[in-house]
Amino acid sequence: MIPGAGPDAPLVTAMRARELGRKSVVVGDRVGLVGDTSGAPGALARIVRIAERTSVLRRTADDDETTAEGRLERVVVANADQLVIVSALADPPPRTGFIDRCLVAAYDADIEPLLCLTKADLAGPEAVLGYYTELELPYVLIRPDSDLAALRALLAGRVSVMVGHSGVGKSTLVNRLVPDAERAVGTVSAIGRGRHTSTSAVALRLPAEPGADGDTGWIVDTPGVRSFGLAHVSAESLLHGFPDLVEATVDCPANCPHTADEADCALDAWVAAGKADARRLASYRRLLASRSGEGDPREPERNPGDPLAGS
Numbered sequence: 001m002i003p004g005a006g007p008d009a010p011l012v013t014a015m016r017a018r019e020l021g022r023k024s025v026v027v028g029d030r031v032g033l034v035g036d037t038s039g040a041p042g043a044l045a046r047i048v049r050i051a052e053r054t055s056v057l058r059r060t061a062d063d064d065e066t067t068a069e070g071r072l073e074r075v076v077v078a079n080a081d082q083l084v085i086v087s088a089l090a091d092p093p094p095r096t097g098f099i100d101r102c103l104v105a106a107y108d109a110d111i112e113p114l115l116c117l118t119k120a121d122l123a124g125p126e127a128v129l130g131y132y133t134e135l136e137l138p139y140v141l142i143r144p145d146s147d148l149a150a151l152r153a154l155l156a157g158r159v160s161v162m163v164g165h166s167g168v169g170k171s172t173l174v175n176r177l178v179p180d181a182e183r184a185v186g187t188v189s190a191i192g193r194g195r196h197t198s199t200s201a202v203a204l205r206l207p208a209e210p211g212a213d214g215d216t217g218w219i220v221d222t223p224g225v226r227s228f229g230l231a232h233v234s235a236e237s238l239l240h241g242f243p244d245l246v247e248a249t250v251d252c253p254a255n256c257p258h259t260a261d262e263a264d265c266a267l268d269a270w271v272a273a274g275k276a277d278a279r280r281l282a283s284y285r286r287l288l289a290s291r292s293g294e295g296d297p298r299e300p301e302r303n304p305g306d307p308l309a310g311s
Contacts (some may be wrong), residue, residue, distance in 0.1 A: 017034075057111060059228050060231040070231035086169070163293065242284045
């Protein structure tokens, strides 16, 4: 979209110029164009410059940077302001381990998170919201017949990237926000897993509401994922996704690994004193273990009796 163009302006088709070499262009990039930028049928422009990115949201297939999957880093989107983490409250059940991973990635990329809880007609949000009480994480509840005004207000004027497991209703939500999007919608299997319906990330301009002024914002719909690898995030930066635990580390010894076998780690005492949820500490330590190759981020993890512990 050309800067300053309205929501109804034609899209410009462009190809990457040879002089850019191996430099890739990703969804969300702001680029310099030459050639025919009219957007007329058959018109073709060239991308000759990629502007410096204000933020880059990344993920890997694995947490361990020593593996081939961990070294394969994927840029999800550039220049996003907000990460909308879409999670169903039922069918499939919520996975706070996955949400924790997204929070780590968001804070590492300096992108603000927003929790979007779908299928609120099937289950209440109390368990999920209780898990994140100390974070004061902004959230919206979505039902099939709910008014999306509150969500639209949070998306207005921003570039928001939407991520979530397959089957959580992300594509359905995108189609409600952008009726012309026609994103493919799948079903959820009997074991609570949805099939992958979106196959590529797509940026969509939010339509203007009657009587509304200003920038409506953009959403970037991404393919459903089963895991969100964090090999690109340093072990020290993992803690950014757990701000409710940060203060406790002040009392940890120098170079404390924060693992369960570290006798002098202050995190256990912090949780025992009721200053953080024990499940949050367990999730953080699972991420630490996965970075060391002791866990598989592609497989959901659960604690006995804790239905929210899956990743």
